[in-house]
Amino acid sequence: MxxxxxxxxxxxxxxxxxxxxxxxxxxxxxxxxxxxxxxxxxxxxxxxxxxxxxxxxxxxxxxxxxxxxxxxxxxxxxxxxxxxxxxxxxxxxxxxxxxxxxxxxxxxxxxxxxxxxxxxxxxxxxxxxxxxxxxxxxxxxxxxxxxxxxxKLLPVTSTIGTVLLVVFLISRILLTQGIKLDVTAVMLGAYYKRFMVDAHQYWRLITAGFVHIDFFHLMMNLIALRNLGTIMERVMGSKKFLFTLLAGIIFGNMFVFITDEAAVGLGISGGLFALMGAMIVYLYESGAFKNRRMLAQIGNILFINLFISMLPGISFMAHLGGFIAGILLGFVFSSRPDWLELRKYMTFLFVGMIVGLAILMTQRAYTEPDLVFDKTVIKAWKDIGLGRYADWLAHRLSL
Known part of the structure; x- marks a missing residue:
């Protein structure tokens, strides 16, 4: 034998x-x-x-x-x-x-x-x-x-991960030019309310999700993205997976905007929490939560995301907004026949939340300017040869 x-x-x-x-x-x-x-x-x-x-x-x-x-x-x-x-x-x-x-x-x-x-x-x-x-x-x-x-099987997960790494490498180049961390983040598209309100750069609601300056923060998010993507991109399909991720980033930053929680905000965590919310709905929909071993494996993924939310400097409101978006979209994208009416209700609620958050943002549009920081960002743009953009930004900010 x-x-x-x-x-x-x-x-x-x-x-x-x-x-x-x-x-x-x-x-x-x-x-x-x-x-x-x-x-x-x-x-x-x-x-x-x-x-x-x-x-x-x-x-x-x-x-x-x-x-x-x-x-x-x-x-x-x-x-x-x-x-x-x-x-x-x-x-x-x-x-x-x-x-x-x-x-x-x-x-x-x-x-x-x-x-x-x-x-x-x-x-x-x-x-x-x-x-x-x-x-x-x-x-x-x-x-x-x-x-x-x-x-091949996770094109969105792979592409998003690559984009995060590329943006991080660009941040390293800017830092070698003597540009400070928070200035570098804003230059790369991080959430910054002053520029969003006075320069109408509302695209930062999305781009902030792709900016990481700290290596540990990036690695934790890449691990969480891979773990969530391995399950949810296959389950949802690439288009719905991407929509949920982006919706989580936007909802998270909208929550930050109306609460004035962060001066400079960055990271894809809002999108990750949206995927986590959608995954919880899927576990219930599919009945996978009844399998102890499967639940334990997915519990590890949830733990990583919850651990990220407790790190210093991490925005709770961004995570909360993303999580709510994910729960709603988890129901909207569900396929159970007996959830038809529930899907209609959740779709209405999702659209209603977008409208409601947009209205609240118009009412919370004022932010106390930090003139020293704003001038530092404009100077940094000039230092790397983008003087025309720096002048336009200074005009928009009345500097």
């Missing part, structure tokens, strides 16, 4: 094969180290695959079904696929429960879809070494596959 290390190496080698040659990604929702779960959202025949080192007859069919249903809800794929066992003690196999070993598969019909499967596994004289080699190979291929899959 082969050793535990040999079985572990075979599991990793199989996973490596499916990741590298068939576009699967490795998912972990089970604490059982004898199981690995893989998902390919583009494979309509076998979107969910499980690899185990246990004999097929020892598997808990009901537990496997629950895992498949959980992955099906998260990745929006059918709850179907194949169970593959590398154990050499299998007595029961069929077309959906297949035993695999060196130069052996229990059902060769699977080779029509995965032609090299029969030749993937080899006996090793040093199973521990094979295990480490397979682990390192899988890690490399996972990193490469995840980058490719993210760009």
């Amino acid at each position: 082969d050793s535990k290390s040999q079985y572990g190496a075979w599991m990793l080698e199989l996973a490596n094969y499916f990741v590298k040659e068939h576009g699967y990604q490795v998912i972990t929702i089970s604490k059982n180290q004898a199981e690995m779960w893989l998902v390919n959202v583009e494979n309509t025949k076998n979107p969910i695959m499980m690899i185990t080192s246990e004999p097929i007859e020892s598997l808990d069919e009901m537990l496997l079904l629950k895992h498949r249903q959980s992955l099906s809800m998260v990745f929006n794929v059918p709850a179907q696929g194949i169970n593959l066992s590398v154990s050499q003690e299998n007595d029961f196999t069929n077309e959906k429960n297949i035993a695999i070993g060196p130069d052996y598969v229990s059902d060769e019909a699977i080779l029509r879809d995965y032609p090299r499967l029969k030749t993937v596994l080899k006996h090793s004289q040093n199973p521990e070494r094979s295990l480490n080699k397979a682990l390192n190979g899988l890690r490399r291929n996972l990193q490469k596959a995840q980058k490719q899959a993210q760009r």
Whole structure:
């Protein structure tokens, strides 16, 4: 009988094969180290695959079904696929429960879809070494596959993340010119009420979401964006996902505007909280909140966002506005037939909130000018060669 290390190496080698040659990604929702779960959202025949080192007859069919249903809800794929066992003690196999070993598969019909499967596994004289080699190979291929899959399957998440990094790098260049942090932020489009009111730069309600000056703030938001995007861009679709993200940024900054909470505001957190609100609605709509393991994984995502909201200098009102927008849009974009009337009501409420916030903004348009800061920003524009824009801005601000 082969050793535990040999079985572990075979599991990793199989996973490596499916990741590298068939576009699967490795998912972990089970604490059982004898199981690995893989998902390919583009494979309509076998979107969910499980690899185990246990004999097929020892598997808990009901537990496997629950895992498949959980992955099906998260990745929006059918709850179907194949169970593959590398154990050499299998007595029961069929077309959906297949035993695999060196130069052996229990059902060769699977080779029509995965032609090299029969030749993937080899006996090793040093199973521990094979295990480490397979682990390192899988890690490399996972990193490469995840980058490719993210760009292909999560175009908005990938693009937004790239924009955030580019804007941050531009901020580093401006800082090397001796420009202060808050001045740099305003120059790159951060929320600044004085410029919005007197220079009519209301586009800052959106652009502020893409400005990050602090590296830690950027990294936390990028992690949260990736985690939320992995679930919600697949669930909502790219267009609705982007709309929800932008609506969260705008709502958040509108809340900041009417409360005069921030002098200079920046960061995509309002949009992230909108996605978090939409995700909570989706959990209830889909029934995924009933699965404890799935709820625990999503709870980690919520924790990261809540942790961000408690960081010094982070705007609570921006988060609150974004979260409210996300809850509303979560219902607006829902698909449950029995929520038809609720969707109409939430759509009306969403539009009504936009109108109401716009009216409140006109009533709260005054802000105490900081002439020293305003002149510093104008001087910074001149220092980098944009004197014409600086003169126009000075005229608008009566400086």
